[in-house]
Amino acid sequence: MITVTHYLMLSAILFAIGTLGVLTRKNAIVVFMCIEVMLNSVNLTFVALSRHVGNLDGQIFVFFVMTVAAAEAAVGLALIIAFYRNRESIDVDDFNMLKW
Amino acid sequence: MENLVQEAIQNVNLHAVMPSLILTVAGMALLMVAVFSPRGKTTHIAWLSIASLVVAGVVTLAGWNDTQTGFAGSVQLDNFAAFFSMICIIAAGLAILMSDDYLKREEFPVGEYYPLILFTTAGAMWMVSGTDLITIFLGLEVLSVSLYILAGFFRDQQRCNEAGLKYFFLGAFSTGFLLYGMALLYGVTGTTKIYDIAAYVQANPDTTTNIMFVAAGLLMLTGFFFKIAAVPFHMWTPDVYQGAPTPITAFMSAGPKAAAIAALLRVTIICLAGIQDQLTTVFWVLAVLTMTVGNLIALCQKDLKRMLAYSAIAHAGYALVGLVAWNEIGLSGILFYMLVYTFMNMGAFAVLVLIGRRGEEQLTLEGFSGLGYKKPVLGVALCIFLFSLMGLPPTAGFTGKFYIFAGAINEGFIWLAVIGVLNSAVSLYYYLRIMVFMYFKEPQEDFSWVTINAATAVSIVISVAGVLYLGIVPAAVMQFAKMAGL
Amino acid sequence: MADNLLTIMTFFPVLGMIALLFIPRDNDAMLKSFALAVSLITFLISLPLAFDRVFTTSGGMHYREFYEWIHVGEFFQMNYNVGVDGISLWLVMLTTFIMPIAILSTWNAVKKNTKGFMAMLLLLQTGMLGAFISLDLFLFYIFWELMLIPMYFLIGIWGGANRIYAAVKFFIYTAVGSLLMLVGIIFVYYYAVQSGAPVNGFGVHEFYQLDLPYNAQFWLFLAFGFSFAIKVPMFPLHTWLPDAHTEAPTAGSVILAAVLLKMGTYGYVRFAMPLFPEALPTFIPYLAFLSVVGIIYGSLVAMMQEDVKKLVAYSSVAHLGFVMLGIFAMNMQGMAGGMIQMINHGVSTGALFLIVGFLYERRHTRMISEFGGLAGKMPIFATIFLIVTFSSIGLPGTNGFVGEFLALMGAFESDLRWFAVFATTGVILAAVYMLWVYQRIMFGKVTNPANEDIKDLSLREIVVMLPLLVFVFWIGIYPNTFFDKMNPALEQLIEQMNNRQVAVVEVVEPVVANVVDYK
């Protein structure tokens, strides 16, 4: 029998994976994908909890998260492209003009 | 069925969102205008957006003292929201004023710029008036997304790209934590409306000992900590502030930050009052860390924008002091302080905008040598802002700090106050150094490129007036802040 | 006029400053004369105070003015709450009196940006006057900090070679202290409010009645005392002084010595001591010790200086030591001695800085070794320098003696007897370093060819010095002019502190000594 706990565990794991990805991966796109993973793990949590507590607020929240994620994707990719135009690279190691 | 719809429609109550609605609509309209106006002509858009801001401001003030709740209690335009909305509006207005000429100088006069600022402001307003985690989240995102764009606005300038990207990635990253926290909070309390959450905690006190609840609350707060640049979530700030277009930096350091603090306050005070003890400790540590790290690193900065970025971090720390106090004085102190900070910091940046050259290369300390003699008026203005940032009477910075520390001391956090004042003593050094270069060094160049245009001048004048007014006769505004306290 | 004389007096200079800003910056003569006029008028405005007999009869506050200023519900009330009593009276007079002299003294010294210079001086004057008349801690703090800003620019822009370091050091060093005091001020207020004691904003008189627990008083006195000790400056917090004095332009040094340093001592008398009397006895021995160390240490260090201005700066440390010792004796003689010594130091050391300024204007050096044998070249200067030297040594008949003598007498009467004995050695050391420098500059043959055709004082310079000399002798010969107005206030202050169970040496009522002829 699969309980809400399992869902939460799964989403927690996903969230952790996403976080670690952000910390470790160098390719901007991949990093962005990791962030998406984090957001989606949150969505999973919401849905699971919504089912658990028995009202729809959580699921409504998920809709908003998805839209926002979409918007962010648009903006983020645009920024990455702009950067690529100037540096011919999307390696996050190259985001290092501004420091100290 | 129909009466359900009826009810839903009655619940909407557009008054509660009128200001942000105005700005949103204006923003969209201006986007259209921008599309159809000739290339490089943006001044009229600037003035139109100013107008829309004014309207929004008037509407907000008109709603003073009558609390409007809308969208089934997920938005609440109360004094608290109104006060912060005004801060955001002022910030946006000042930013726009100093932008027009700046965009021309940077040879990137693009119309979307102003609507984006309006959207940011609208988002900020949602954020400050949101009483539902969803609305707060939405506001935050609307604000952020448009800020990502603005931060990286000059797409052909690498530093600007980089600023935008860093802001975007880290912002999104922190959003993840925020959301996760919200999700867990929802899971524990079964609702996303913060007043219901408060009620739930009231009803079953054992929640406060529920690890899940505590963790959820803290996770959610980290999202806000990121926005207000509290150590250790501050690291994006210097890079982004330095890279972003100066007016945007100014705006970021005032408006969105104020909004974030507002949301932080509302969520903390209402939902998390149950775990005040734990939180106070967190805030205490964060406040000290933030003040100290910000000031210390600022000590050895050469680039003005970067220096002000670190000083912004430090000031976030001062604001947190009020939150530590967690009493009426401290909290309303934060409101007052954010307003003060808006004026003094944006004023300082306005001067930077004028001094700067294309590509922002001239904003090092040496670049300021002898400014006070070549451009006396600008010099005096900048001095006033700096003295205010130092927290010296008779400027607003002093009254603001006084207000906040008063809160802390009143609550018995003497040592926190001592650390705070010692920090501002440290901060004296780097602010004074700017003046050292402005007045005590011989001019190296004649600042011929500095042309004082009306709009920026106006923004500076407004800031000076604000700083002095809030410094010398702050009673009235303090009264407002008091009324706006949660 | 009379009922808000203080306000007019205090803010007239800043109004003058604003007016000054509209004078074209290249019209030096007009700028100077305008500033001079403003300062003179301020002096005239303040004159009625000096002649008001009311101070001789009652020690309370007079010329009170009270306006509500910042009132935010029960959060805080700040009031514009000012007044003078016998204690602040003479410091106010000193301020208004020294300012025209300072301005006149820089007639030719300041070359660049006269406008800014004069503006800063006038702003500074408002700050100083405000600090002396404030009866509201918040107001006091505002003026206190306000003084830093113009001084910072005076040192930094018109100062000497190492001016930037000196200016920043001065600013931060003094600010650190005052910021801690700010915490103290806020604490006192909220303690009063929470303990339901009657408060009148930050009004100091209500706080006098506030009975804080000893523990709180201990820390508060530490906060206030630290801030004031920096300003005084007491050893070992004095190191900003030599730098600031040496680098500051003449007018700056004069005002710094004459008035700003008094802020510290005045702060002790008006705030630190009467506010926290129970904690006072704990600190007095240490403070007295530091004062004595300051006297001896300052003298010894001054003795070996090669730069006249540094020498005078260190001598200030010694002189202020006498002031502090007298004050901490906490009896009439000591207090009055300390107070009058504040004025004396203002007059004498101010005069000394002017003298150094004259030398500097002529030779653009302050190194003692550069001079020698000037007495023959510039007799008038020699005479004036001599008088000032001896007033600073404390020769009876000059002002210096009255102050030092009374301060020591007070100390001898109090429990600080042994400190006083050591302090008295300062009398010897003062003679050593002052006479030595005088000899090295004035006596002997002219060895340095640069001094061959050095000019004697001009009429303007004599005019600058004369008023100071008048006071050198006035205070020396008939100090009662000042004591008459000072005593009631001091008596009240001491009584008030005694009533708060301060352990001070009890004063035996004098009995009439029966005079006998021996025959």
Added chain:
Amino acid sequence: MYSNLWLIPFFPLLGAIINGLFGKKIKNEAIIGSIGTLAMFLSFLVATQNFFRLIGDSQKVHEIVLASWMSVGNLQVNWELLLDPLSAVMIMVVTGVGTLIHLYSIGYMHGDPGFYRFFSYLNLFAFSMLMLVLGGNALVMFIGWEGVGLCSYLLIGFYIDKKSAGDAAKKAFVVNRVGDFGFLCGLLTLFWALGSHGVWTINFVEIAANAHLLEAGGVLITVVTLAFFLGATGKSAQIPLFTWLPDAMEGPTPVSALIHAATMVTAGVYMIGRMNILFAMAPSTMLTIAIIGAATAFLAASIGFAQNDIKRVLAYSTVSQLGYMFLAMGVGAFSAGIFHLMTHAFFKACLFLGSGSVIHAMHHAYHHAHLHDDPQDMRNMGGLRKKMPITYWTFLLSTIAIAGVPLFSGFFSKDEILWWSFGSTAGHPIFWIIAVAVAGMTAFYMFRLVFMTFFGEQRTDARARDHIPESPWTITVPLIILAFLAVVGGYVGVPKILGGGNHFGEFLNPVFGHAQELYDLHAHGSHAVEYTLIALSVCIALFGIYMAWLMYMKNPKLPAEFTAKFAGVYRFVFNKWYIDELYDFLFVNPCKRIGTFLWRAFDVRIVDGIVNGCAWVLKGCGAGLRYTQTGYMYNYAVAMVVGVVVIVGFYVFG
């Protein structure tokens, strides 16, 4: 009745102000000189009037309050003058001798660019001295006390371009300051001590009236009197503070005569006399004073042997004579001390002026012959009695007087002291022995001086020899008057035993008698003893004169042989017992070294170092911390995650 007393100090002050302010304009020496002298003379007249008025008066103590000075709490100080026999005598001496010396100076300072300055200072000095002696309370006295110090500073350093003069002036003032330190401590302690018995006063009369409140011979009174005595040693050049006086001879000779012989240096003696009751109450202090006095007298006399500078010999003789006076005070012979003070004022002033006249002449001669020999060195003199007879005779008479030859003033005063030092209740035969020995030495070195200067063959450079003139009348007249006083001055106080009535002692009795009887200070002993002692002392004096004649007249080889034989002793004595060097080693150099250390090492390095250190450390922290801003996004992310983990973890797992 004595309401015009204030005129006495006022006239000199007026003269000082006039000459000081307008002297430069006046220029004319005659006018300036006469203003100065006239001022003195007027105050002399007033003094005389009051003096005789006081003699006639039964009421011997008069206080005149001129004005209030400072009134603070329980301290009430007035500008008040006190006229009693003691001060009466002093004002006579000061104004009298002062007038003569002013007159003298007109001639002596002739042609000096600082002529007006000189007279202004001299008048100012007279003013201060008169304030000192007339002061009715300790503070007014202290005004004079410091005032004379100031004037002596100014006058010693009168030749501003002479470095040695400047040094001497500074030394004089600083050493005196050490004394003033004592004076202040004494005064303040006394004020508090009496105050703690309820009498807050510094008025002399009240002090005297209430002294009994203090415990006689107690610690307190001893401390107070010792402190005052320290002050006295400073002013009156006693051990340990005598070193400044010989150097003070850098000043013009009239200054030496007036300040460093007749008046100022006796201030210490006067002060002890003024507070005699307190001293009488402290036997141990009295003993100290007597010892110091005797020691000083001997030390100075011994140094006087070996000096060749005419003025320095006189200087050491002055120190030695002052030692006498202190000895007198120490053994309770107050009136004798004052008596010797007076006679000493006469003959020593005369001697100094005489030497001045000689120096003046020598200087004139050398100047005329364009030589740069030292006009003060006795080895360049000799045989001057032909050239300047008046100077010679006056000088001789005074020398006889100081040598203590019977029937001359010095004899009477000195003899009184000798007798008391032997027979007083506070005395001791040892004191007598030392005193007599010193008397002999005095006779010796004084006549050595006379013989070397006025007798024998002329050792002056041949070219200058014929240009040595007798001095003008302004110089000689004072000499004559003073010589006359030196001869007869003693007759006012001829002791009873010699058929006199010791009128002087009687006159001063109202001041001293009280203390003397209260604390049992009197000389006792049979007349036989007293006669023997007198005889002995006279013999020793004559023996000294004979020795001088033997060594410097009969066969002038002897001194050389002596010095050759006792080279060590001679060098020791010649170098003034190396006292100056000792003080430099003990006090001056250490002070300088400490000062330099405190400044360069302590103040700059440590005290200021800590301040700058704080700033440096903070900046260092900043410089370190800024490198956490690596610019790499994922590091920032790591920081955030760490933050989250710590914050959340702290509560969830902690």
